[in-house]
Structure formats: C-alpha cells, structure tokens
Amino acid sequence: MSRFVYADNAATTPVSPLVLEAMLPWFREGYGNASSIYSKGRESKAALDKARDSIAAIFNAKSNEIFFTSGGSEADNWAIRGAAINQAKRGKKHIITSKFEHHAVLHTVEALAKQGFEISYLEVNSDGLIKLEDVAAALREDTALVTIMYANNEIGTVAPIAEIGALCRSKGVLFHTDAVQATGHIAIDVKAQNIDLLSVSAHKLKGPKGVGLLYVRNGVRIENLIEGGAQERGRRAGTENIAGIVGFAKAIELAYEGLEEKNAKTLALRNRLIDEIGKIERSHLNGDREQRLPGNVNFSFEGIEGESLLLMLDMKGVCASSGSACTSGSLDPSHVLLSIGLSHETAHGSLRLTIDEETTDEDIDYILEILPPIVNRLREMSPLWERIIKGESL
Numbered sequence: 001m002s003r004f005v006y007a008d009n010a011a012t013t014p015v016s017p018l019v020l021e022a023m024l025p026w027f028r029e030g031y032g033n034a035s036s037i038y039s040k041g042r043e044s045k046a047a048l049d050k051a052r053d054s055i056a057a058i059f060n061a062k063s064n065e066i067f068f069t070s071g072g073s074e075a076d077n078w079a080i081r082g083a084a085i086n087q088a089k090r091g092k093k094h095i096i097t098s099k100f101e102h103h104a105v106l107h108t109v110e111a112l113a114k115q116g117f118e119i120s121y122l123e124v125n126s127d128g129l130i131k132l133e134d135v136a137a138a139l140r141e142d143t144a145l146v147t148i149m150y151a152n153n154e155i156g157t158v159a160p161i162a163e164i165g166a167l168c169r170s171k172g173v174l175f176h177t178d179a180v181q182a183t184g185h186i187a188i189d190v191k192a193q194n195i196d197l198l199s200v201s202a203h204k205l206k207g208p209k210g211v212g213l214l215y216v217r218n219g220v221r222i223e224n225l226i227e228g229g230a231q232e233r234g235r236r237a238g239t240e241n242i243a244g245i246v247g248f249a250k251a252i253e254l255a256y257e258g259l260e261e262k263n264a265k266t267l268a269l270r271n272r273l274i275d276e277i278g279k280i281e282r283s284h285l286n287g288d289r290e291q292r293l294p295g296n297v298n299f300s301f302e303g304i305e306g307e308s309l310l311l312m313l314d315m316k317g318v319c320a321s322s323g324s325a326c327t328s329g330s331l332d333p334s335h336v337l338l339s340i341g342l343s344h345e346t347a348h349g350s351l352r353l354t355i356d357e358e359t360t361d362e363d364i365d366y367i368l369e370i371l372p373p374i375v376n377r378l379r380e381m382s383p384l385w386e387r388i389i390k391g392e393s394l
C-alpha cells in the first residue's frame with residue numbers, strides 16, 4: 001500500500017481552497033492598481049484596507065501598524081536593517097540575536113556586522129530553548145535591537161516572547177521577533193507581548209508564496225528598505241499584490257478559526273509520532289517536547305545520512321525534510337542542530353516531519369510503517385553504524 005503524505009509544512013504549505021477562491025477575483029476583473037482614482041482602482045484599495053484591518057485585529061495591532069512585504073525574508077531584512085540603521089544615529093550599534101535564527105535573520109546581522117555593528121549571539125540550550133536571563137545579561141547601554149525568533153523552523157521550539165518583550169520594553173530596547181513559524185499555530189498579541197516588530201509569511205500558513213508582513217508598532221522608527229512609490233504609507237514601495245494580500249488575510253483568519261481544536265488534533269498525531277519514532281534504537285528527539293509547535297517532529301538517528309533517508313521516504317511518497325528547506329542541497333549540517341549541541345554526524349542523520357490538523361491517522365500509520373525499516377536498511381549499509389554499535393569512538 002503506497003500513499004502520498006505531505007509532512008513538510010514548515011517548508012511551505014498548500015494554498016487552502018478557500019484562500020484560492022478569495023484570491024481569484026483579484027486576478028480576473030479586480031486588476032486595478034490600488035493607487036488609481038477610478039472605481040476599479042478604488043475597489044482594489046478597499047480590498048487592501050479590508051485585508052489589513054482583518055489581519056491587524058488578529059494580532060491586536062492597529063491597521064496602520066501592518067506593512068505588507070514580499071514575504072518573511074523581506075520582513076526580517078527590513079525590521080533588522082531598518083531598526084539598526086535608525087538606532088545607529090543615536091550611537092546604538094549592538095544587536096542581540098540567537099545562534100539558531102533563520103538565515104533571513106542571521107545573514108542580515110552578519111551583513112550589518114561588516115558595516116560596524118556588534119552582534120551578540122545567544123546560546124540555545126540542549127532542549128532548543130532561549131533563556132530570559134541570557135537576554136537580560138546580554139543587554140547593554142548601546143543595544144539597538146533584540147531579534148529572537150518566536151518558534152524555530154527546524155525543531156519547533158518556542159521562545160518566551162512575552163517575557164523577552166517585557167524585558168526589552170523596560171530597558172527601552174527595540175524587540176523584533178520572526179513569527180513566521182508561530183503564526184497560525186500560537187495566538188499572538190503584539191500589545192500584551194510588548195512586541196515592536198514582527199515578521200509573518202503567508203505561505204507557511206496556507207496562503208500564497210511571495211507575500212508577508214512586518215508589524216511596526218506606532219512610534220517605532222525604522223528606515224525604509226525598498227524605496228520608490230508611496231505605497232504602504234511611503235514605507236514600502238511597490239504596486240500592491242492585492243490577490244496575494246487578500247489571500248494572506250483569508251489564510252490568517254482561517255488559521256486562527258478553531259485553533260484550539262486544530263492544535264489538539266495535531267498534537268495527538270504528533271505525540272504518537274514522537275512516542276513511536278522514539279522507540280527506534282539510538283534515535284533522539286531534537287528540541288523540548290513541551291515547549292514546541294504542535295506539528296513539529298524532529299529526530300536524529302545515529303549512523304545514517306539524512307539525505308538518503310529523505311530520498312527513500314520520497315520513493316515511498318512521503319515529503320519530509322532534514323534540517324531546514326533552505327539548507328538542503330548544502331553539505332553543511334544544520335546550524336540549528338549544531339546550536340543545541342549535536343555532533344556533525346548526528347546532525348546529518350536528522351529528520352523533520354511537520355504535520356498539521358489535515359494530517360490523518362492513516363498518514364501517521366503509514367509513516368510509522370515505512371520509517372523504521374528504512375532506518376534499518378540505511379544502517380545496514382552504513383560503516384558508521386557498525387562502528388557505533390561496536391562502541392568505537394567516531
């Protein structure tokens with residue numbers, strides 16, 4: 001019995017049929033430019049305003065605090081560069097982040113480091129958790145920005161965002177969080193959580209690719225990243241992607257509808273996967289079991305290559321990932337798995353399965369039926385495994 005199981009929702013998600021339906025009119029008759037003054041333009045502008053209002057309400061933000069972007073990467077780049085360059089005018093050139101951020105954050109701060117900013121990279125503990133005390137200890141007089149991801153894209157661990165937000169606010173330091181993986185799975189209240197800047201992407205929550213947003217709290221000044229026309233109140237140029245933005249709003253609304261029930265269902269499936277996969281000899285769950293996204297499973301299997309595992313799963317119709325989607329194809333082990341203390345060998349033998357409430361019991365049965373024999377087969381062929389079971393040092 002063969003099936004197709006999509007278990008890579010942290011890489012991207014299929015567009016929900018209701019989202020597609022909401023978008024279609026804006027590809028057909030609704031092609032007007034939202035900046036045009038005739039009615040076809042004004043209809044697009046009205047759709048844009050409505051989408052912005054509905055998204056703002058979900059995050060307890062004001063509509064004028066939501067800026068649409070081309071995705072999560074742009075939102076991260078804009079938040080970090082925009083805040084850093086603005087803060088540097090006041091002599092603040094220190095940025096705090098963590099070792100296991102998404103590359104959209106890490107590569108941005110690395111670029112800023114070359115321009116004279118100083119970066120503190122917080123350690124992540126072996127459970128993949130950030131400690132509030134570490135953030136507190138890293139804060140300085142000249143700290144411009146703290147950027148810590150809400151939930152990690154590889155191991156699903158969730159940071160104490162409200163606590164970090166309160167700490168930063170009390171010290172007058174800007175706080176940005178990459179909430180791309182958390183949005184749609186965790187309720188977010190930017191006011192209660194003292195978040196100044198927040199990045200979201202549509203395609204991780206059943207919306208279209210190429211659309212995202214940056215929440216910028218009123219009163220927070222960041223420099224523009226994209227210059228041009230007066231769109232997004234002069235803060236982010238470019239003719240608005242009305243279809244994409246309408247789809248994004250629909251996707252977020254749908255994601256938060258019945259969230260608790262959906263999370264409970266996903267959690268039950270996920271826990272079954274964790275319990276059963278954990279029975280495979282020398283397998284290790286990566287990331288804290290409790291403080292993690294409901295749909296994330298990440299295991300390392302000693303003595304195997306993650307890439308081979310993915311190919312064999314693919315032949316059986318299962319889409320999964322080893323490390324982050326962006327780094328597959330590169331031979332470097334995942335920086336996230338290294339940050340929680342895994343050896344290069346163990347990090348290479350990792351598997352990420354990211355499921356959601358649409359995953360079925362049968363899908364889980366199927367994964368659990370095919371995975372252990374695949375791991376065994378790969379180990380039989382692995383010289384590394386032979387040395388591991390003989391207890392030789394690697």
Ligand SMILES: *Cc1c(COP(=O)(O)O)cnc(C)c1O
Nearest residue numbers: 071072073102104153180181201
């Ligand atoms: C996917 C992802 C991004 C990038 O978002 P895009 O819309 O693909 O540019 C940023 N951060 C995290 C945590 C992600 O998972």
